[in-house]
Amino acid sequence: MRVIRLIAGAVFKESVRDRVPYAMVVFAVLLIAASYLIGQLTAGQDMKTIKDLGLAALSIFGLFIAVFIGIGLVSKEVEKKSVFGLLSKPVSRTQFILGKYAGLVMTLAVNLGVMTMAFFAMLYYMNATTPAGVRAAWPSPAMDPRLLLAIGLIFAELMIVTALALFFSAFSSPLLATLLTLGLWVAGHFNADLRNFENVVDSAVVVAVARGVYYVIPNLAPFDVKAEVVYGMPIAMRAVSFTLIYAAVYIALLLTATVTIFRRRDFK
């Protein structure tokens, strides 16, 4: 435990100082600021646009950070052999992986937190500068606390992506790991279409395969409650709870698989 905490702390220190995630956060904040201008262009849809854009920015930039740091901190480490330094210490390979993951999640949380604060600052500004009449017409309030739920789910989704990045880093090169992680992220969002396959395709075999794939690859679409939150529609808390449980289980699955592979690997 202590070892895991130490490794996590080192990962956090290292990645917080790394320039690329820093740049991502800056970009995201700029985009959120720019969304105000974009909102002006959409004729009355400005609050919706700002929320849409803001949440999308958090999602996309969060994704880049998760993938970049995740891959960088393990795949790169294996390539550059700094992993030798750690593994020759009284540190088991399991502790190595768990410590890395904990550190990555901490970094992600901080980055996402900064972006969220910028986002809410923007919303506060919008709220303060819009007349009451217009505000009443908004489908959901500016500083809607449900936005935090949406962001929380985004964070949960990114925790899965980070675990994915870590998993692929355990056995492939940085480039391949990046491609696989991003590929599965895309596939995970189109997953919902797989579920509808049986409505459209006749072959029972294809439907069975589609169903199988749907269940196995990370199902990321349910983490996206942006539409409900922006439209002020109710969110099924039962579904959300199950989705969070799914996240926990899937992350555990990925970490177990990562440790299993990592333990038997040769580091040439």
Add this chain to the structure above:
Amino acid sequence: MTSAIETEALTKEFRVGFWRPRMHCALDALTLRVEAGEVFGFLGPNGAGKSTTLKLLMQLIYPTSGRATILGRPAGDLDVKRRIGFLAENPYYYDYLTVEEVLAYFARLFGVSGAAVAARVGAVIEDVGIEAYRKTKLRALSKGNLQRVGLAQALINDPEVLFLDEPMSGLDPIGRHHVRDLILKLRQRGRTVFFSSHILSDAESLCSRVGIMAQGRLVACGLVSEMLAFELKGWELVVSGLSDDVAGRLRTRVRTITPLTHARFMLDLPPEAEPETLIGELRATGAQLVSLNPVRETLEDYFVKQVSAAKPRT
């Protein structure tokens, strides 16, 4: 008495090639024993299997067959790892952490805590001579300094057995001198040092025993003095700032003078010459010593003979 390091028919084969894989034997049935307190030099050309052996001992890779033990426990045992230190070839740590931070991190991994951390870190920083760079981020360090940091992290836990893979690589002569002193100091303290190198002169001066690897096999192992006739064939002295008339005067005492780049000259001295005296005289004329290497053809001969005799593995 348990040995410090022991291997028994340790073998490692790698699959090479993707489409029609064949097995490449990187290490072939290595059987070796290093006693506590020894300084053991593990010599051989590149690709001989030295790094492979070290990685097997650290359990960074797994053997195909055979065993390895350190201090009586199987290699890779976590308790044993508390008592050893390892320096990899071309080490890389963490770009954005400072020297102090990295060393403190490693110290804490060993269970050192509180004020003792700063004390240990300070001690090893001094030992390797990197005080000037305490607070520098690792990405800003030169290769030589990075090597010193590597040494420092290997010593952070005051290990009983120290494993070094090419410890002199990337170091300037002062650095190498430092390392040599360090190893001797450790030897005095009764520590065991196992290091690999392809620079033979280092091995000679430091090691009690050496092992010579070629093509994955141990082709010779034993006391240095037993293996070699220690015939000195001459000296290679590199100086700079040699003026022409001084060079002229030297011609009787040296066999050849070869100009090198950067206004340096290599003087080839016969074995009976006393290089220390000559260096002193040259210093008086304003020349500077760059390096002095004994030429022991015997060791080279012996090494080359052993290495070329080793038939390549299929």
Add this chain to the structure above:
Amino acid sequence: MSAATVDSRPSNRVGYVAIAVLMAASIGVQIVRDRGWAPFVPPDPTLWLQSGRVAEKVFLGYRHLVADVYWMRAVVYYGGKRQRAGAQQQSRAPATANFEQLYPLLDLVTSLDPHFLVAYRFGAIFLAEPYPAGPGRPDLAVQLLERGIERDNGRWEYFEDIGFVYYWWIKDYQKAAEWFKRAGEQPGAPAWLEPLAATTLAQGGDRQSSRLLWTQLLASDVEWLRNSAQLRLRQLDAMDQIDELNRRIQEFEAREKKRPTDWRQVGLPSAPLDPTGTPYRVNPKTGLVDLGPGSILFPLPR
């Protein structure tokens, strides 16, 4: 963490078991959640890019790939809606399927990939289909196909399809014949288009020319077109059969001054079956033959 032996790599049996258990658990959680829950679909789904023109510029080199993606969405969207709509019809609930997004989606797909033949043709056929199977917009169908002509080098298929829409859905036989004729004039057009134009003009709405049309579509390489054609042909067969049966019944009535009580009286060994094998039924009020209940040929055209 115990020491691992050096002779072999650490055993991963625990790991494999854990992975299997966790995988099963993750699937289980999903199954439980998915019961009675479907992802939220916004009331008017925002296709961020409604304009094909904008999309063209945005996606640059990847247009065809993006077109494929949108096409997949269109298929799933349409397929899903059809299924829901079909289910609603069976439960006699009012049709609430709205296909508003179908045309924009198809517009997007064909803007990004102007040569996407199937998208034009699929779109046209199903845009024209009336409720509950489609939005019932033959005008949009023609519009889409006209765009196909404009962008995809005037392939004869588009002309023919427009003719078809006019023929079958709009029932403007004059226009249909015109389009069939123009189709016949395009390079690569099959030889039967010209005579079809002539027949349509002469007899438009006639079962014979309809049969001709559908028979041609039977040879199509697009599966759902083939299936559609097969269904339509069977419907035409059924209509022919019904006409013949009714003719015999009326002949009998005229002769015997009463309705037949048995099929053998009109010269049939047993109850006649429609082309799908469902027995016809006799309407007790009119004494005439009708499609049996549950026949998939229902409703017969016109």
